[in-house]
Amino acid sequence: MATTTRSKPLVELEAATVRFCGDSGDGMQLAGTQLTNTSALAGNDIATFPDFPAEIRAPRGTKAGVSGFQIRFANSEIFTPGDSVDALVAMNPAALVTNLVDLVPGGILIVNKDAFDEKGMAQAGYVTDPLEDGSLDGYQLFPVEMTRLTRLAVEGLGLGTKESDRCRNFYAMGLVFWLYDRSLEPTHRYIDAKFGKMPAVAEANRRALHAGYNYGETTDAMASQYKVEKADLEPGLYRNITGNQALAWGLVAAAQRSGCELFLGSYPITPASDILHELVRHKAFGVRTFQAEDEIAAVTSAIGAAFGGAMGVTTSSGPGIALKGEAIGLAVMTELPLIVINVQRGGPSTGLPTKTEQADLLQAMFGRNGECPLPVVAANSPADCFYAAFDAWRIAVKHMTPVMLLTDGYIANGAEPWKVPDVDALPRFEVKHPEANGDGPFRPYARDEWLARPWAIPGTPGLMHRIGGLEKQDITGNVNYEPGNHEHMVNLRARKVALVADDIPLQEVDGPASGKLLVISWGGTYGACRTGVRQARKRGGDVAHTHLRFLNPFPKNLGDIIRSYDKVLVPELNRGQLRMLLRAEFLVDAIGLNKIQGKPFAVREVLEKIEQVLQS
């Protein structure tokens, strides 16, 4: 299907970053996903960054309606989807004007020429036609009549203009696939699976794809093709996975490996809903999902399920977590295992629903009434969400506590290759429910060496007990208002969470074990920080990196690590929340690198800050 004879020179590249952008109705997410899958199948390492508008149907052609999908594919291991773009595909003037800043000088710029009519240009704020006025001279500009050529390609299939135009993304894909010497096979399989029942549409998409491909091959417009060879990845079976999907699968797997049934109580919210969408598909694993009437019902139903012995999970984003606060306190008081997942987005309030941010760390730590500690775990990349789910559940059941698991919109929607794990090698942990042993009354608040109480569940004769949000007497679990008991219980709950530090791995450092500068990061900024620190070291900088999975409690050796460096830099997509915690805990005068634009860090930004700190 792909080219047999090559007519143009093939240039080898180590990596390439491509971004498709257009109207939210233009199918850019699909185009990006197809290029992602195809590149992954070709053996590249990949990282993606889908970026879509908050409005589902912003007026056509407006800047508010621009949707983009960026993918970087490389012949070596990469951690980010790239700071800047080597090839930009812009389907209309609004997409061009909003995305051009990220295109490298001299970069490839493919635009749909047909969309550059007066109305389109006016909507984007262009006074003169950028395709004609010389303003794009610094790029390799390819204006392609995509609308007209797509319509021509699908002629005779009985499609209306609107339906024909809907195939334009396949035309654009075809062209990019030619440019990067990619196989059309995976996209053919996709078309067959997706449109098999609509033969005319399937055929139209196929034709558009080929028309785009052939445009590159046969017209004189494009002089060369590019090729990114296979990456040298660890051997094994791979698949592409997004953060939300990995998280859902991690939950399913952790439930299986602990012998629990998974219950999800959830209320839809961007960017967390895909976890619900994914989990509803896994009824064959016994997964019970409950789309509740609101976030409060979502978390309280999960608490009810947890009381019944299920793996209770609730998923949301910041605004929903705010609503769950009181109930999370109930889970802390009743000492039931529960996973609360926050796929963070820009806040406060409704904020930036489709954009990423890390501004809910302090909410996770302190966003409840009373002294209400719980373990906080953060995932660092799309595939890592799978393992973060395991960590959260292991801590929740072993320590009988709700656990907050933080991800963010960037890693939730982003994708990367995931080495499929050997199922038998996945952690297995036993969950125990006690039986009556006949020695006196049951003590629901008796504790084991981790200060965890027994998880006795309804249906067990002889262990009937009542729990609730009122302060408990230790051991008996009876309601108790005595001043001394309250202080004892507050301290005990804090100690219980602190003890988790003995049950998590020691913190590791990438780079020298001591020196001038330590970069500490957490969550979805892993890729940018790891890459930035390594680049700085390559350029001679004395800098190390440590990335936190466990934010509460901190790993036991974190203080020692921090004290081994002259300075500490904490890059975060917030105003310095981890920095505040580190300062409070370790009295360290940490420096912040803070970005609050709804966008991930560029590697360049981290690198520049590191060099600036090293020089100061």
Next chain:
Amino acid sequence: MSTETALPVLTPGDFASDQEVRWCPGCGDYSILAQMKKVLPEIGVAPENTVFVSGIGCSSRFPYYVNTYGIHSIHGRAPAVASGLKIARPELSVWVITGDGDALSIGGNHLMHCIRRNLNINIILFNNRIYGLTKGQYSPTSLLGQVTKSTPGGAIDNPLHPLSVAIGCEATFVARSIDVNIKHLAATLKRAAQHVGTSFVEVYQNCNVFNDGAFEYATGRDVKADRTLELEHGKPLIFGKNRDKGIRLNGMTPEVVELGKGISDDDLLFHDERAPEPTLAYLLSRMSYPEFPEPIGVFRDIDKPRYEEVLSSQIDAAKQRSKGDLKTLFESGETWTVS
């Protein structure tokens, strides 16, 4: 099951907990607790398979006083906690104990959705028309003009009628009883337990501290026969000390008529718990003192699919189609091998 195993005979004592009951002396809650403890052994579910879930309020202390499993949760959320539990463990017998504020104010949303899903849960709402625990503010069922701590000039918002709300949500079982009418209360609780689907029971409950005598009009020895009407399936609506008054429909409007004088039982409205449409039940739920006697008993008892059963059957069907295998899941879709 082919063999019948004799269940050990349970007594109210089997359901009594060791906790000291902390309601005010004379509170109507005691009576409801006593009837519940009387009814539970008759239902035949073992204490370990029974769970009481409550929200917050005087009424919501209830779970501490029965020796079953229990959760005293947070204000208004008991139906949601109970829903999660029932979905995870459909075989358990789950009760929700709630108050008028708990169920209809802060928890109105959960109540509505629990009812519409028709989970097999029994919801008992202790209606004292006041916030008891917080010491006497008006509640969503307080009457217009009711003077309370927070409405010294009289309540100015229209009350909710709990049964009308439940029927509006198309509850499959709706009933009302009265704390002091103990035989009727026990029978009503038992019917609620027997119904498969969400059972919603409003119990008129006297808060003798903050709203004493709120239901005196319906419970007073001399007046109750004239001011309440005991519903019986298939029977005409007759009430009064001498059973000489009835309810007749005039078009869509009920009216009180005197029997005799040319009006016979056959002219009256006949009660039909099983009417598929909720219209009749709703009309009955609108009848209130002083214009009408207030109906007590079962307003509606119909059969509809239960959420947890349908979900379980979907899960069973999915398990039939494919066994949940992680390796198969991980390797589904496009994969590639790096060697």
